[in-house]
Amino acid sequence: MTKNLVIIPTYNEKENIRNITKAVFEKIDTHILIVDDNSPDGTGKIADELAEENEYKGRLFVLHRSKKEGLGKAYVAGFKWALERDYEHIFEMDADFSHNPDYLPLFLEKIKEYDLVIGSRYVKGGGVQNWSFLRMLISKGGSLYSRMILGIPIKDLTGGYKCFRRIVLESIDLDNLLLSGFGFQIEMNYRAYKKGFRVYELPIIFTDRLLGKSKMSQKIFFEALLLVIKLRLKVRETPISLPPAGSSASDKPR
Numbered sequence: 001m002t003k004n005l006v007i008i009p010t011y012n013e014k015e016n017i018r019n020i021t022k023a024v025f026e027k028i029d030t031h032i033l034i035v036d037d038n039s040p041d042g043t044g045k046i047a048d049e050l051a052e053e054n055e056y057k058g059r060l061f062v063l064h065r066s067k068k069e070g071l072g073k074a075y076v077a078g079f080k081w082a083l084e085r086d087y088e089h090i091f092e093m094d095a096d097f098s099h100n101p102d103y104l105p106l107f108l109e110k111i112k113e114y115d116l117v118i119g120s121r122y123v124k125g126g127g128v129q130n131w132s133f134l135r136m137l138i139s140k141g142g143s144l145y146s147r148m149i150l151g152i153p154i155k156d157l158t159g160g161y162k163c164f165r166r167i168v169l170e171s172i173d174l175d176n177l178l179l180s181g182f183g184f185q186i187e188m189n190y191r192a193y194k195k196g197f198r199v200y201e202l203p204i205i206f207t208d209r210l211l212g213k214s215k216m217s218q219k220i221f222f223e224a225l226l227l228v229i230k231l232r233l234k235v236r237e238t239p240i241s242l243p244p245a246g247s248s249a250s251d252k253p254r
């Protein structure tokens with residue numbers, strides 16, 4: 001049985017769903033959980049069909065939710081599904097190939113030493129492709145702003161390509177997250193860091209989606225900016241008393 005689970009939330013990804021699952025399975029030994037919010041384009045049905053194919057049976061699972069509630073809610077449902085089972089390494093990944101599956105083995109290498117590995121556009125070696133100047137500015141500015149308000153050293157706070165060690169998800173109160181949308185990513189990083197988990201930023205080149213429609217909205221983003229202040233004021237995480245799994249007394253913190 002594999003210890004790895006890649007969670008892929010989907011909303012109208014019929015052009016991508018088949019290819020992304022194939023690409024993930026080609027790169028690492030893993031299971032995949034697709035969390036579909038009743039996509040009007042039938043992504044959920046395609047996912048069910050895939051899960052029934054001989055090649056994927058027992059490796060690909062689909063969680064159906066009745067309506068679109070945003071990325072954060074979809075991931076929380078996926079995390080809970082994972083925690084009810086024996087997975088040790090739980091990935092977040094988009095369906096639209098912005099997150100190149102080639103990086104998956106590198107995440108697995110790093111998660112041996114760290115508790116949370118974040119695919120990062122804003123560390124040396126990372127970057128973005130096919131992004132407008134404006135979008136780049138919004139994203140980079142947003143991360144810088146959040147980093148300053150929150151007082152934590154993570155450079156890419158809003159990315160959605162990451163790998164959690166199980167204990168991180170177990171120790172975060174998933175039912176009481178404050179933020180959704182981009183804020184969800186920021187909040188998970190913030191809580192993990194504040195709990196004393198070891199965080200690594202893996203440089204990735206992020207590519208803009210080629211197929212399917214963008215759901216990016218500026219409204220969600222600007223809302224998140226205000227909510228970062230709320231996060232700083234309201235969320236009080238302190239380091240957990242047990243050392244994170246896999247660490248030893250000689251490990252340097254972060």
Ligand SMILES: Nc1nc2c(ncn2[C@@H]2O[C@H](COP(=O)(O)OP(=O)(O)OP(=O)(O)O)[C@@H](O)[C@H]2O)c(=O)[nH]1
Nearest residue numbers: 009010011035037070071074094095209214215216
């Ligand atoms: N289950 C679920 N998945 C979602 C929801 N919103 C977005 N997704 C999926 O989450 C992933 C990231 O969303 P994207 O639409 O790619 O967001 P983005 O990368 O910020 O913007 P674009 O790539 O420009 O669309 C994709 O796989 C989406 O299909 C949602 O409300 N529910």
Ligand SMILES: [Mg+2]
Nearest residue numbers: 094096098209
């Ligand atoms: Mg995308």
